[in-house]
Amino acid sequence: MDFAFWRAIAVFRIASLVYATVLMVQHEGFAHPVAGWTVIAVMALWTAAATFCYSVDAVRGWPLLVIDMLVAVACLLATPYVQGEFQGELGSMPVPAIWVAGPVLAWAVYGGRRLGGVAAAIVAGADLWVRVNGPGTPILINGAVLLFMAGIVVGHVARLAIRAEERMQRAVEMEAAQRERERLARGIHDSVLQVLALVKRRGQEMGGEAAELGRLAGEQEAALRELVTVRAAPTGSADLRALLMRLGSTQVTVSTPATPLVMPTATAEETAAAVRAALDNVRAHCGEQARAWVFAEQGDGEVTVSVRDEGPGIAEGRLERAHADGRLGVAQSIKGRVADLGGRVSILSAPGEGTEVEITVPAPLH
Known part of the structure; x- marks a missing residue:
């Protein structure tokens, strides 16, 4: 042109x-x-x-x-x-x-x-x-x-x-990438995904060390399914769904919309990093086998991601004491990252009732 x-x-x-x-x-x-x-x-x-x-x-x-x-x-x-x-x-x-x-x-x-x-x-x-x-x-x-x-x-x-x-040009690139993903998905579904599903099922039936192999196979099956189904984002952008799905495991359940959560690549990566930090806190304070749920949704020009667990909750004043002691996991890894993106973080918690970290970042509609 x-x-x-x-x-x-x-x-x-x-x-x-x-x-x-x-x-x-x-x-x-x-x-x-x-x-x-x-x-x-x-x-x-x-x-x-x-x-x-x-x-x-x-x-x-x-x-x-x-x-x-x-x-x-x-x-x-x-x-x-x-x-x-x-x-x-x-x-x-x-x-x-x-x-x-x-x-x-x-x-x-x-x-x-x-x-x-x-x-x-x-x-x-x-x-x-x-x-x-x-x-x-x-x-x-x-x-x-x-x-x-x-x-x-x-x-x-x-x-x-x-x-x-x-x-x-971006539309043509996205369409070509999607066609390639669909082609790969057909081949992977007929081979790799079926094998991983079989290993997961047999491992759970056998127990012991085989159960651990089954768990790992299940995680890889979930990650691979997401990889071949998520649409490619436009050049210079990223689909936050793909980054969040990588955080899923047998302990972490990730739920995302059916439509892409497209935003600038740097914003998507920093948002995913903040969510990862929140999950690290769940493992650190609730144990390695603690369950957590990640839920993402598209709002009016923004995206909200919440991380919820059913742990012991946060005692009153604990975050302030951690900040005073120089432990800045929440202050920097979560709140600091989101603040740099122009977003906001809210933390809802009570002793014995678990914790929910809600992360909201601007994401203009495409």
Whole structure:
């Protein structure tokens, strides 16, 4: 899509160069034909050079944009000398004619409507100077208005088109990734998952060391099932569900929505780290075999993850004493992380009634 805009500018440059040449022939070179045809030659050479340069991503940038603008303004400022005393009689069209709109369009495509407006202001200012210094030249604002409209409208449309292309590319990538996951899921379901399920079941039946192997097989089966079913998130984003499901085990039950919890990768990773810290506290204070439940849900522009256990609860004042003693697990690993994300943490607990840590982080809807 980006290349299509630059190609359209190249076509405009060539067409406007032909138009300026026709005007030069029509008026027999104006008052100073040599200077006039020199301007046309410069325009032709720069049209060829700019058309090539703007088609190369590595060259397209600020140096080229500035040179483009300087060439156009220089050709425009040559108008009073080339046309001389005929400038007022020959109407309001300068020597380069509409060719000077090329840099405005280029700046607009490169930087959007704001940069297009800046370029239009520069060219319009040069055109006003030419008219003020021309003998009897009428002061018209039609050209300036058209330049501003072209710069702003083209810049806006170019930005919209580029964003649409990026979204389309992400959608194609997600669809391809999902098709690959489905292909792998079919093969894994027919082989690996069935074997893991069998090991889990037989291990539980046999007991002893085999039961531990069965437990590990069950954990890997759950993790593998999640891996092949969760959809890929857009580039630069992550699905929090996938990160939370990795925390599941025979002791930890993870429940997530059916739809993706998509958020920036850093936010998703820090949120999962805070949940992991909460689960570490469950194991540390309730025992290795303590049960815990993780529940995630999507709200209005935010995601809430709660971690609940059925342990002895937190005695009144214990968190404050831990902070005073320099033990900052809750203060830093959970509350600190979430605060850095612009979120909040609430802890509900009572002796003998377990603990629930509720983590809420901003997650704009996609």
